Amino acid sequence: MTVDLDQYVKPGKGHYIALGLEGSANKLGVGVIKHNIGPLSQTNRAEVLSNIRDTYVTPPGEGFLPRDTARHHRNWVVRIIKKALIEANIKGTDIDCICFTQGPGMGAPLQSVVIAARTLAQLWNNIPLVGVNHCIGHIEMGREITGADNPVVLYVSGGNTQVIAYSKQRYRIFGETLDIAIGNCLDRFARTLKIPNEPAPGYNIEQMAKKGKHLINLPYTVKGMDMSMSGILGYIDQLANDMFGKQPKKVIDEVSGEPITPEDLCFSLQEILFSMLVEITERALAHVNSNQVLIVGGVGSNERLQEMMKLMIQDRKNGQIYATDERFCIDNGIMIAHAGLLSYRTGQTNLINDTVCTQRFRTDEVFIKWRDD
Amino acid sequence: MTDRLVKEIEGHLPHIPLEIVSQGAEALVFQTSTHPYIDDPYLKNQKKYIVKFRPSKPYRHPIIDASINKTRTIGEAKFMTKLNKLGINSPSIISVDYSKAIIWMEFLGSELTNGDISSFKNWLWYLERNESEAKCVDEQVEQVCKKVGELIGKLHMNDMIHGDLTSSNIILQDFEPALIDFGLSSYSGLAEDKAVDLYVLERAILSTHSVFSDTYNGWLLEGYGSIHKQYSKQGGTKKYAETIKKLEDVRLRGRKRSMLG
Numbered sequence: 001m002t003v004d005l006d007q008y009v010k011p012g013k014g015h016y017i018a019l020g021l022e023g024s025a026n027k028l029g030v031g032v033i034k035h036n037i038g039p040l041s042q043t044n045r046a047e048v049l050s051n052i053r054d055t056y057v058t059p060p061g062e063g064f065l066p067r068d069t070a071r072h073h074r075n076w077v078v079r080i081i082k083k084a085l086i087e088a089n090i091k092g093t094d095i096d097c098i099c100f101t102q103g104p105g106m107g108a109p110l111q112s113v114v115i116a117a118r119t120l121a122q123l124w125n126n127i128p129l130v131g132v133n134h135c136i137g138h139i140e141m142g143r144e145i146t147g148a149d150n151p152v153v154l155y156v157s158g159g160n161t162q163v164i165a166y167s168k169q170r171y172r173i174f175g176e177t178l179d180i181a182i183g184n185c186l187d188r189f190a191r192t193l194k195i196p197n198e199p200a201p202g203y204n205i206e207q208m209a210k211k212g213k214h215l216i217n218l219p220y221t222v223k224g225m226d227m228s229m230s231g232i233l234g235y236i237d238q239l240a241n242d243m244f245g246k247q248p249k250k251v252i253d254e255v256s257g258e259p260i261t262p263e264d265l266c267f268s269l270q271e272i273l274f275s276m277l278v279e280i281t282e283r284a285l286a287h288v289n290s291n292q293v294l295i296v297g298g299v300g301s302n303e304r305l306q307e308m309m310k311l312m313i314q315d316r317k318n319g320q321i322y323a324t325d326e327r328f329c330i331d332n333g334i335m336i337a338h339a340g341l342l343s344y345r346t347g348q349t350n351l352i353n354d355t356v357c358t359q360r361f362r363t364d365e366v367f368i369k370w371r372d373d
Numbered sequence: 374m375t376d377r378l379v380k381e382i383e384g385h386l387p388h389i390p391l392e393i394v395s396q397g398a399e400a401l402v403f404q405t406s407t408h409p410y411i412d413d414p415y416l417k418n419q420k421k422y423i424v425k426f427r428p429s430k431p432y433r434h435p436i437i438d439a440s441i442n443k444t445r446t447i448g449e450a451k452f453m454t455k456l457n458k459l460g461i462n463s464p465s466i467i468s469v470d471y472s473k474a475i476i477w478m479e480f481l482g483s484e485l486t487n488g489d490i491s492s493f494k495n496w497l498w499y500l501e502r503n504e505s506e507a508k509c510v511d512e513q514v515e516q517v518c519k520k521v522g523e524l525i526g527k528l529h530m531n532d533m534i535h536g537d538l539t540s541s542n543i544i545l546q547d548f549e550p551a552l553i554d555f556g557l558s559s560y561s562g563l564a565e566d567k568a569v570d571l572y573v574l575e576r577a578i579l580s581t582h583s584v585f586s587d588t589y590n591g592w593l594l595e596g597y598g599s600i601h602k603q604y605s606k607q608g609g610t611k612k613y614a615e616t617i618k619k620l621e622d623v624r625l626r627g628r629k630r631s632m633l634g
Contacts, residue, residue: 165580172580178569178626215436222557224537224573271434278432283398287494287541287581308432315375315431316396364580 003372005345006037016096017049018344019084019120020337023073023113024105024134025158026056026064030080031334032088032095035341046144046341049088051327051334052080060194063187070108077116084333092124097349099340102131103361104159110357118352128349130340134331135160135363139171140342141335142296146322150373152290154281155363156305157297157331158183161277162363163225163284169368174284175225182273183299185229189269192240193262200330205266206302212267214253214260220272225283227276236269274305278312285316294322301329342370382426385473391424394490399445399556400427409468409477417546418480422467427474427556445556446474452533452555453478461527462551481551482544493521493550494540497582497589510588513548518589521550522596528552529570529597529616530604532562538574540581564612568619571597575624 009016015036022029032049040046056072058064085092100117101110121127139153153164153171161182163175180188183202190201195208219235221228242249243260251260281293293313295306306323313319328335343349346369378401382391391403403424427442429435446469456463467477482491487503489495496517500509508514521543528535535542536557544551559566574593579586594617601613 167580168583170583172583174577174580215434220437220441223569224539224557225577226573271437275430275433275437279398283537286396286398287539287577311432312430315378315428317375 003039003346003370005039005342005370008345008347009037010096016341016345017088017090017094018097018099018130018337018341019081019095020099020132020137020333020335020340021077021081021113021117022101022134022137022331022333022336023077023109024101024103025109025331026058026069026072027053027331028056028073028076028080028113029053029331029333029336030077030084031332031337032084032090033334033337033341035345040144042147046338048334049090050084051332052084052087053330053332054080055199057198060196061191062197063191066106066108069106070112073109073112077113081116081120092120092127095124095127097128097130097340097344099130099132099336099344100355101134101137101336101357102350102355103358104134105357105359107357107359110359114355114357118355121352128344129352129355130343130348131350131355131357132336132340132343133361133363133366134336135162135164136171136366136368137335137339138296139164139294139363140339141328141332142294142322142324144338145324145328146294148292148294148320148322150290151292151294151320151322152281152284152288153294153296154277154300154309155297156182156277156295156299158187158299160297161227161229163280164363165284165288165290166368166371166373167288169371170366171363171368173362173364174287175227175280178223178226178228179230180233182229182277183297185233185273186269186299188233189236189240189266192237193244193265200298202299202302205270206304208263209266209270209304212261212263212265214256214258214264214267215271216251216253216260216264216268218268218272220276222276222279225280225287227280229273232269232272236265240265270302270304274302274308277305278308281309282312282316291316291319292322293320296324296329298330300324301326346370378428381428382424382475385426385470385475386424389424394423397554399430400425400554402426404480421480423464423478423480425476425478442474443471446471446476448558449555450476452558455531455533456528456552459527459531461531462524462546462549463555464551464553481546481553483546491545492541493517493543493545494581496545497540501582501584509585514589515592517545517548517550518592519596519599520548522593522598523600524550524552524596525571525574525593526597526600529567530601530607530609530612532560534559534561534566534570536570536573538570539577564615564619565623567616568623571616571620572623 020031031051034047054076121129155162159181161177164171187201195204313321394402450469453466464479542554601609
């Protein structure tokens with residue numbers, strides 16, 4: 001990196017501290033990050049001072065609604081911020097900038113968190129505010145944690161499914177879902193089967209899938225570097241309703257003659273969806289002549305997906321895979337703090353009347369001023 | 374490309390000299406100087422042939438893997454045969470081995486000055502990196518873009534869908550574009566499917582050749598429209614209007630989709 005990141009350092013200070021607030025979906029995350037001056041490198045890593053998260057969990061069979069999720073965030077935001085500051089051992093006035101998720105996400109939860117950000121900024125002597133694109137937060141944090149330098153990014157979460165690569169100061173979207181997101185597909189299937197939402201529906205599907213043996217036939221819908229999942233969900237939902245609905249119907253595996261279990265359904269759904277994900281990622285790799293993959297987003301913490309990606313990348317020359325664990329994969333405040341701080345260090349901040357959240361905010365809309373390769 | 378894959382293809386095709394051309398997402402593409410049976414007089418290039426091999430993918434469940442590899446190899450071979458009959462530029466098929474997922478085909482394209490194969494993508498990248506900005510949008514580029522649009526127009530007039538249109542899946546043979554890679558191809562007369570096909574290309578151009586993407590996409594659609602006008606007796610004008618209308622819907626869907634989490 002040859003971009004000068006220290007034009008805006010406070011006189012006499014050798015470091016920056018940023019507070020990040022994330023609340024675009026059912027997770028409320030607060031993180032404090034520290035950058036020392038100078039470009040980020042292997043020897044000058046960003047330092048995580050605290051990373052606290054609280055998840056709004058709904059009963060089995062129910063999703064999280066915007067209004068209730070916003071109420072959860074409003075309820076907890078002060079307590080979580082206090083906890084994060086204590087853990088980081090800093091005062092509000094030590095902070096250089098307050099970063100918040102500006103989008104994409106659910107409107108009401110986003111708004112409740114941005115109000116907290118605005119209030120704090122004014123309470124603590126007008127600290128600058130920085131609006132962060134949620135997806136960029138995932139990508140930058142993933143790069144920082146894993147050290148991946150210029151990877152193809154597979155971003156898979158409850159609301160997003162995108163294959164992204166960097167080119168000319170933007171993260172460009174090469175492939176994405178044409179309808180619903182992968183996490184959404186898994187969550188909705190979990191609801192059909194009444195799989196608990198604690199700790200996360202996707203996690204419980206993953207555990208059940210480990211016990212599945214029989215593969216049922218599902219559609220496979222890759223379109224170039226894009227994919228479509230609503231048809232698969234409709235198909236398997238119908239099957240699950242037939243099998244476990246009011247008039248249960250027994251479905252038999254064609255090969256072994258054994259009955260199909262809910263575990264088999266989870267197994268089959270994961271196998272088919274993840275095959276599609278790995279395929280579109282490989283297509284993007286081949287298209288941009290890259291051999292590094294970085295997986296980010298909540299679904300990225302799935303071990304089966306990571307394993308499949310690894311098997312794919314092993315067959316490519318010098319292939320490398322980077323993935324993070326649940327602390328950084330699942331929505332968190334620290335990634336917002338990190339990406340926001342990079343923005344701040346290149347002089348991009350938001351005036352208070354410019355801090356309106358947006359539910360739709362494309363990854364490629366953001367100008368990546370802190371990279372110039 | 375790793376040793377495991379080299380061993381696999383060498384097991385299938387012993388004593389055939391193979392030189393890797395590219396490793397795509399689902400297939401390995403080799404070039405060879407050996408024809409599997411005879412030199413065919415109609416082939417443009419009689420010294421070089423392409424061998425396309427779909428290795429099994431260890432990450433996929435064996436059942437999914439076998440079914441995908443088989444249907445794609447068969448589908449691709451049939452699609453290419455049909456394209457040949459219709460006279461739509463694409464490599465001619467030489468031989469197919471379904472059980473091993475291997476297709477032999479005609480070698481199209483040439484080497485660019487920097488040694489890369491003359492795909493549409495590599496050529497545009499070459500211009501972007503080595504030539505002036507004016508050169509990237511000169512008359513020749515305009516001609517090629519329009520020809521690519523015409524080629525896709527012909528394909529769609531025959532209710533054929535490529536399924537993976539990107540600038541790397543178009544090969545330039547003496548600046549005449551030819552389509553390759555039909556693993557995701559299908560047949561459909563629906564304006565929706567054609568619009569998605571165009572949208573995939575539009576997005577690929579946007580992300581791969583971002584500097585002049587609007588100009589390129591404009592020319593591509595111009596060529597696409599002109600071929601439909603030529604076929605106006607077969608309902609080309611109407612089909613064009615329908616597809617373009619759908620394309621606008623698909624674009625909107627792509628950008629406005631709710632994105633949570």
